[in-house]
Amino acid sequence: MSIEQLAETAQAMVARGKGIIAIDESTATIAKRFAGVGVENTEESRRAYREMLLTTPKLGDYISGAILYDETIRQATKVGVPFTKVMMQNGVIPGIKVDKGTQPLAGFQGELVTEGLDGLRDRLKEYYGLGARFAKWRAVINIGEDIPSGTCIEANSHALARYAALCQEQGLVPMVEPEVLMDGDHDIGTCYEVTEVVLRSLFDALYQQNVMLEGTILKASMVVSGKDSDEQASVEEVAESTLMCLKTAVPAILPGIVFLSGGQSDEDATAHLDAMNRMGPNPWPLSFSYGRAMQSAALKIWAQDTAANVAKAQAVVYERAKDNGLAALGQWVRGRA
Numbered sequence: 558m559s560i561e562q563l564a565e566t567a568q569a570m571v572a573r574g575k576g577i578i579a580i581d582e583s584t585a586t587i588a589k590r591f592a593g594v595g596v597e598n599t600e601e602s603r604r605a606y607r608e609m610l611l612t613t614p615k616l617g618d619y620i621s622g623a624i625l626y627d628e629t630i631r632q633a634t635k636v637g638v639p640f641t642k643v644m645m646q647n648g649v650i651p652g653i654k655v656d657k658g659t660q661p662l663a664g665f666q667g668e669l670v671t672e673g674l675d676g677l678r679d680r681l682k683e684y685y686g687l688g689a690r691f692a693k694w695r696a697v698i699n700i701g702e703d704i705p706s707g708t709c710i711e712a713n714s715h716a717l718a719r720y721a722a723l724c725q726e727q728g729l730v731p732m733v734e735p736e737v738l739m740d741g742d743h744d745i746g747t748c749y750e751v752t753e754v755v756l757r758s759l760f761d762a763l764y765q766q767n768v769m770l771e772g773t774i775l776k777a778s779m780v781v782s783g784k785d786s787d788e789q790a791s792v793e794e795v796a797e798s799t800l801m802c803l804k805t806a807v808p809a810i811l812p813g814i815v816f817l818s819g820g821q822s823d824e825d826a827t828a829h830l831d832a833m834n835r836m837g838p839n840p841w842p843l844s845f846s847y848g849r850a851m852q853s854a855a856l857k858i859w860a861q862d863t864a865a866n867v868a869k870a871q872a873v874v875y876e877r878a879k880d881n882g883l884a885a886l887g888q889w890v891r892g893r894a
């Protein structure tokens with residue numbers, strides 16, 4: 558696979574006014590989301606839910622790609638059209654989550670390391686054959702008393718870089734995701750410091766593993782106040798801090814940065830992205846790769862009647878995609894919907 562092809566895919570993932578929908582919840586995570594709205598978690602309910610999302614009419618107007626889970630990339634619509642085919646017909650690039658989740662980091666209380674490198678080359682080969690053109694790996698960094706440790710950051714960066722190099726070898730664009738969690742009562746300054754160290758460590762590791770940044774996408778967490786902090790930063794503060802942190806630690810050659818929503822409200826996730834783009838021009842396109850902030854409103858409606866509410870839920874998916882697509886241009890109008 559040439560770097561030109563990887564770069565082309567990466568650029569298409571962050572095409573103007575478009576972003577990504579993350580629907581790569583593991584079976585355990587989707588179980589939690591379904592339990593919250595009273596939907597039974599079966600292979601068929603997961604399939605039907607993902608069919609509703611992926612067959613949203615005109616999804617490709619604002620969505621460039623979707624991240625799938627191992628089970629989902631093998632599934633098809635009720636009438637038997639593979640999801641990857643539906644996506645490609647709508648101009649939505651198939652992506653795949655390839656990490657195997659987090660485990661406690663031995664010897665480091667409260668810290669996690671992401672696993673999944675064993676056998677990854679063969680899995681990537683298979684996913685490419687199934688139609689995937691990009692792959693996501695999520696590392697999780699916790700903020701707390703005396704954490705994160707340098708060891709935790711380095712272990713996660715090393716794994717991200719190893720996975721990214723394997724992806725490029727197999728023709729998939731790596732979407733590297735070092736998520737600094739919002740959990741805790743820390744202030745936004747602490748989140749800034751941790752995020753900067755994490756990003757510097759990641760780009761150092763990518764350099765050491767010969768990862769070509771022209772064919773890589775960063776999935777970043779925003780610089781925000783801890784969820785339980787008494788002082789919540791304003792939209793402008795979040796946008797300014799996030800931009801400054803990214804500008805200091807992320808090379809300009811990267812084709813684009815997409816954000817996770819991480820537990821922010823739908824409105825906050827959109828407002829923050831919009832504010833950052835209004836503050837541009839920025840060195841890279843800044844867009845979204847939201848899971849919860851793209852899905853939660855639609856999931857609630859779908860859950861009320863999974864047979865009758867498909868079109869209603871899809872209308873909400875489209876609205877969220879449109880709002881976030883406009884925010885990726887700095888053109889979102891609050892309260893328009």
Ligand code: 13P
Pocket residue numbers: 579581695734817818819820846847848849850
């Ligand atoms: P959230 O937007 O719900 O944080 O999910 C994005 C994601 O893919 C996390 O890995």
